[in-house]
Amino acid sequence: MILSHLSLAQFRSWPRLALDLDARPVALYGPNGSGKTNVLEAISMLSPGRGMRGAPPADQARQGVGAGWRIRARIGEDEVETTAPPAARREVAMNGKPAPQTALGALMRVIWLTPAMDRLWTEAPEGRRRFLDRITLSFHPDHAEASLGYDKAMRERNRLLRDQVTDPGWYRALESQMASAGARLTANRLAALDAITAAQDESTGFPAARLRLMAGEGFADDPSEADIAGRLAAMRPRDLAAGRSLTGPHRADLGASWGAQDMPAALSSTGEQKALLLSLILANARALSDQPVLLLLDEVAAHLDADRRDALYDQITALGAQSFLTGTGPELFAEFAGRARRFAVARPDTASEIREAD
Numbered sequence: 332m333i334l335s336h337l338s339l340a341q342f343r344s345w346p347r348l349a350l351d352l353d354a355r356p357v358a359l360y361g362p363n364g365s366g367k368t369n370v371l372e373a374i375s376m377l378s379p380g381r382g383m384r385g386a387p388p389a390d391q392a393r394q395g396v397g398a399g400w401r402i403r404a405r406i407g408e409d410e411v412e413t414t415a416p417p418a419a420r421r422e423v424a425m426n427g428k429p430a431p432q433t434a435l436g437a438l439m440r441v442i443w444l445t446p447a448m449d450r451l452w453t454e455a456p457e458g459r460r461r462f463l464d465r466i467t468l469s470f471h472p473d474h475a476e477a478s479l480g481y482d483k484a485m486r487e488r489n490r491l492l493r494d495q496v497t498d499p500g501w502y503r504a505l506e507s508q509m510a511s512a513g514a515r516l517t518a519n520r521l522a523a524l525d526a527i528t529a530a531q532d533e534s535t536g537f538p539a540a541r542l543r544l545m546a547g548e549g550f551a552d553d554p555s556e557a558d559i560a561g562r563l564a565a566m567r568p569r570d571l572a573a574g575r576s577l578t579g580p581h582r583a584d585l586g587a588s589w590g591a592q593d594m595p596a597a598l599s600s601t602g603e604q605k606a607l608l609l610s611l612i613l614a615n616a617r618a619l620s621d622q623p624v625l626l627l628l629d630e631v632a633a634h635l636d637a638d639r640r641d642a643l644y645d646q647i648t649a650l651g652a653q654s655f656l657t658g659t660g661p662e663l664f665a666e667f668a669g670r671a672r673r674f675a676v677a678r679p680d681t682a683s684e685i686r687e688a689d
């Protein structure tokens with residue numbers, strides 16, 4: 332099952348775009364700001380949520396036009412449409428009927444790597460947690476529900492903490508909901524890390540990472556529901572002083588190290604960090620090989636040496652996952668040697684244009 336057609340209307344720099352696709356990887360090249368990433372972002376909107384830039388729909392509508400955007404796609408036998416009218420929420424329709432965003436997740440898994448993730452290993456845990464949760468969601472669709480349940484109970488607990496409520500009776504039910512959802516979050520995350528670990532393959536030229544879930548300050552790596560409830564109760568005085576929940580699965584972090592020296596990812600070179608991320612993304616796609624997977628790799632080639640690029644393109648071809656890559660020039664895709672379709676993207680004025688290279 333593949334994405335065989337994509338058309339855009341008034342999405343970012345694209346007044347219109349229509350692409351008929353086959354299973355071959357697609358390489359988009361062109362100057363900075365020509366609109367390559369905008370295409371990948373539009374494809375990422377074929378999954379639930381805010382897409383790979385995390386942008387609100389209003390930012391995605393073509394500036395100065397005053398209309399909303401529309402994305403249409405054929406995925407397998409299904410016609411998918413997602414639209415965001417001006418000042419309204421995004422809507423999804425499948426085969427002409429309104430559908431929830433979660434229906435998109437059931438069609439195919441969209442996995443992406445963006446330049447904004449280059450500092451993932453060195454910046455705050457939040458980015459790593461989001462990365463881990465996206466991977467986890469690709470294996471466990473119930474992860475989103477557990478996450479919503481946890482957040483809802485935590486928001487209510489935080490309200491009590493802000494209001495300086497000290498009566499334990501008010502906290503017990505909420506902490507028990509947080510503990511039950513939090514144990515599910517943790518179990519899903521650990522299972523996803525196991526799946527990724529098993530699917531890493533160093534023979535591909537990408538380093539295998541040793542991955543570790545750090546479940547939160549004062550927690551064991553695999554806390555049970557009772558552990559979480561106990562810790563939340565014990566933390567109440569400190570949380571009351573802070574006016575919010577300071578520890579728990581919402582503060583979990585992902586640790587990664589690799590190689591004979593067990594080098595932490597944060598101490599590795601920029602190119603090594605990128606290779607490590609790619610290794611995880613490829614393992615994610617490999618572990619999902621029984622499902623349709625779409626890979627969006629934005630500007631990944633620039634940081635890689637020619638050998639790693641060669642290895643990446645070999646892997647993409649071997650995986651058979653439909654892939655979209657961007658880069659500033661066609662030379663970055665030379666190692667595909669005819670295995671990918673290449674498109675030149677340009678933006679002579681405010682509108683982006685596309686042309687397939689010979």
Ligand SMILES: Nc1ncnc2c1ncn2[C@@H]1O[C@H](COP(=O)(O)OP(=O)(O)OP(=O)(O)O)[C@@H](O)[C@H]1O
Pocket residue numbers: 342343344345361362363364365366367368369370390391392393394630657658659
């Ligand atoms: N809502 C919008 N309406 C119109 N144009 C937009 C909108 N949002 C962003 N743009 C334009 O899109 C361009 C960015 O496009 P994109 O990120 O796809 O570039 P790119 O080809 O990937 O460039 P780079 O190589 O620098 O990453 C910017 O020049 C920006 O002005």
